[in-house]
Amino acid sequence: MWKALASNALTFLVVLLFLAGGVVLWGQQSYQNAGPLEAPICVRVESGANMSRMSARLERDGAISSGPLFRIGADYSGKADQLKAGAFLVPEGASMAEIVDILTRGGASTCGTEVVYRIGVTRSRILVRELDPATSRFVETASFNPAEDEAPAPFIAAAEQGDTRHRVALAEGVTSWQVVDSLKSVGILTGEVANLPAEGTLAPDSYEVKQGDSRQSVIDRMVAAQDAILAEAWANRVDGLPLKSPEEALILASIIEKETGVAEERRTVGSVFINRLNRGMRLQTDPTVIYGITKGQGVLGRGLRQSELRRETPWNTYVIDALPPTPIANPGKASIEAALDPASTNYVFFVADGTGGHAFAETLAEHNRNVAKWRQIEAERNNN
Incomplete structure (x- = not known):
């Protein structure tokens, strides 16, 4: 009789241990597997928030299937008291483990x-x-x-x-x-x-x-x-440039930046100025004249006068024979790269073409034709 009771008790204990192990395995899988979120959400963690309140809110918002399991998993991983204040993007299907990591990782907010x-x-x-x-x-x-x-x-x-x-x-x-x-x-x-x-x-x-x-x-x-x-652009510059230093490259890059807002044109515009410098031609670019007037303090807000094109300033490239003494703005990376790796062209002229870009030319005769087209476009716009 006692043997039977002992055998039954042992069997019951084995069953309990088996069931407990199954529950633990289920809990681990549920904690690690994809969650119920069907679309990303932004989760805001207020300063002083605790895991209990967060788990209740996440369960209410449909981000997790079980608040208690979420808390147990966070506690088991040692992150229960590591919530970071902020607003964090939780992607669709995020597991409980992933959400705990997102909310305790810290760093800048990723949404909100x-x-x-x-x-x-x-x-x-x-x-x-x-x-x-x-x-x-x-x-x-x-x-x-x-x-x-x-x-x-x-x-x-x-x-x-x-x-x-x-x-x-x-x-x-x-x-x-x-x-x-x-x-x-x-x-x-x-x-x-x-x-x-x-x-x-x-x-x-x-x-x-x-x-x-x-x-x-x-x-x-x-x-x-x-x-x-x-420094990186200067180290990767092409051969044969008429630029003696990174500072000169920065000056040219600033002129390229102010001359075109069309990304695809930057290296072509750069080639025009490089070709002019190589031939000893004046750059003759309006933005340098404007900088000589404003010194970069605000916007001119009007067209240039003929007297200003002739006025001698250190930046007026209609008057000086080379680069101005300083940049005329803060150029972006693409313009710096365009100054140090320009397109390979024979262009030495360009003028607006009416589309926001420019028409380029190798000869003065061709350039004059482009200028005439631009003036016609301007006249038609002024008459409308």
Whole structure:
């Protein structure tokens, strides 16, 4: 009898252990396998949030199948108390393990609200955008000029959210004065810029910033980025260029940047100026004349006068025989590369063609015909 009882108890214990093992295996698989999300979602983790509240919200939003299992998995992996504040994109089908990793990994927010301080050639604007998880594209919710407009409600709300991302975006062709002046309106930054950066030394790009960053530190990052771009392009330059130094390359790149907004034209425009320098011809480019008038402080806002084309300034390439003494703007990477690896052409002239691009020519006669076509286009536009 006792043997039978002992045998039954042992059998029962084995069954219990087998069932427990099965439950553990099921739990592990459920924690690791793809989850129920049918579309990406943005999950906001507030400062001070705990795993219990997050698991309840994720289960309610259909991101996980079991809140308790989510908490057990987070605790077992040692991440239960490692939640990071922010807004994070959780992709469709993410497993519980993947979601725990996303919410505890840290780093910049990957979704939610973004404020972009866009520094443009003709104006600067502040944009407020929200990431649409379904398309992974930002949707603009507000846009304003900080120098002229009052801050709209979406911007004020974004400024109060601790997980809002902030970026300073420089357009290609802005001047150093424009950058420093525009940074004054970026309220989350502190301090002043010690000295106006040398023209051309700031890399047009997008820079993530955070509350309390100094304006000087942002400028330093821009300078370091441009130094790296210029050093690489100079190391990979083609032979036979009439450029003695990286600084001269930067000057030419800035002229290319201001002469064309058509990406496909940059290397061709670069070839025109290289050919002119090789032949001892003056560059004769209007943007250099404009820089001699404005010194990069704002936009001229009108056409050039004949007297200004003849006026002697260090930058007027209708008067000087070579490159101006400094860049006339901050060129982007593509323009720097165009200066150091231009297209192989015999062009020495170009003029606007009415489409936003330019007509190029090897001879003065051909150029004069292109100029006549452009003047006809201008006249027709003025008459309409």
